[in-house]
Amino acid sequence: MSDRNSGIEEYRGTTPVWSWLSYLQRRRVVSAVRYGLLAIVAIVVFFPVFWMFNSALRPVQTLVTTSPDIFTTNVTLENYVELFTETRFPTYLRNSIIITSGVVLLTTVLATLGGYGLARINIPRKKYFARGILFGYMFPAILLAIPMYILWSNIGMTNSFLGLMLAISARSLPFSLWLMWQFFQTVPESLEESAVVAGASRFQAFVDVALPMAKPGIIAVSIFSFSIAWGDYTFALVIMSDIDLYPITIGLESSFIPGQHTDWELLMAGASIAVIPPLLFVFFLQKYFLQGFSPGGT
Incomplete structure (x- = not known):
């Protein structure tokens, strides 16, 4: 009996974890990976657009600095008025x-x-x-x-x-x-x-x-x-x-x-x-x- 259990444990150790997941669990993992990759692509693509609007809504003093903040509470419409x-x-x-x-x-x-x-x-x-x-x-x-x-x-x-x-x-x-x-x-x-x-x-x-x-x-x-x-x-x-x-x-x-x-x-x-x-x-x-x-x- 102990030999059989040791054989099962050895088989489990060499089998990929993916095969032990149910079909629904596999779908969830694939969906999570897919949406994660899409989120990364969306961030890379839309960050320049976000930074453009972010720069337009902040005073120039906070823009031309060596380390500008990504998010700022000092929002102004003076740039658009000018x-x-x-x-x-x-x-x-x-x-x-x-x-x-x-x-x-x-x-x-x-x-x-x-x-x-x-x-x-x-x-x-x-x-x-x-x-x-x-x-x-x-x-x-x-x-x-x-x-x-x-x-x-x-x-x-x-x-x-x-x-x-x-x-x-x-x-x-x-x-x-x-x-x-x-x-x-x-x-x-x-x-x-x-x-x-x-x-x-x-x-x-x-x-x-x-x-x-x-x-x-x-x-x-x-x-x-x-x-x-x-x-x-x-x-x-x-x-x-x-x-x-x-x-x-x-x-x-x-x-x-x-x-x-x-x-x-x-x-x-x-x-x-x-x-x-x-x-x-x-x-x-x-x-x-x-x-x-x-x-x-x-």
């Missing part, structure tokens, strides 16, 4: 909203019409043409900025909202067009043909049948073009020369990092305001984006 009353930040914010709205509208309309045309019109080697359009998105912005500046200078489009909108739209349009082409390929053409047989014109079939079914793609293109336009730095730096026409990306740099001295409190306050419009844009459109993927979404 930002909106004594700097050009409201002008930069207005310019970014105007430029981004134009880019989103222009890119979404052109990508929707172009993607529908690629999906419905039979042209030779259409796939190669679509891939060639997507290839244009692979070039970095800095590689396109100089030739575009030369072209824009010759036609008098520099230092204007329209010129910057067209430049950014040219950057975001290739991928948006390819994306809408993919979405319209999933829309059955027989539905549009049925609408035409019922008396609708081709354009009415496009508006009443194809567009509602392609809503997820339209929302995705809007979000993509918004992110490209709102965060653009290269084209704005090359095309714009008037400080009153600067968007928020280069406006923050030119105003609060002028030379050796950096106004960290105003820079952080401006950056914290700059991240709010993209968050609100995605927040209000995500339900329509997800609704379009649902079985009953229209």
Whole structure:
């Protein structure tokens, strides 16, 4: 009997602890490890955002120290008041909203019409043409900025909202067009043909049948073009020369990092305001984006 017990103890000593856990216990361990890793990733990702807002809400005396506190009770809104009353930040914010709205509208309309045309019109080697359009998105912005500046200078489009909108739209349009082409390929053409047989014109079939079914793609293109336009730095730096026409990306740099001295409190306050419009844009459109993927979404 003692030999049998010693054998069991020896077997237990060589068997992994994992095998002695029940199925429910294993699930709990896996969940704990998973959520722990997600918490670590979330802390690493969101800590810069937290520090940005934390720096914007504290006096500059507590910010520019050798050992600033992570958490502070000395919260103030003076940085935001100064930002909106004594700097050009409201002008930069207005310019970014105007430029981004134009880019989103222009890119979404052109990508929707172009993607529908690629999906419905039979042209030779259409796939190669679509891939060639997507290839244009692979070039970095800095590689396109100089030739575009030369072209824009010759036609008098520099230092204007329209010129910057067209430049950014040219950057975001290739991928948006390819994306809408993919979405319209999933829309059955027989539905549009049925609408035409019922008396609708081709354009009415496009508006009443194809567009509602392609809503997820339209929302995705809007979000993509918004992110490209709102965060653009290269084209704005090359095309714009008037400080009153600067968007928020280069406006923050030119105003609060002028030379050796950096106004960290105003820079952080401006950056914290700059991240709010993209968050609100995605927040209000995500339900329509997800609704379009649902079985009953229209």
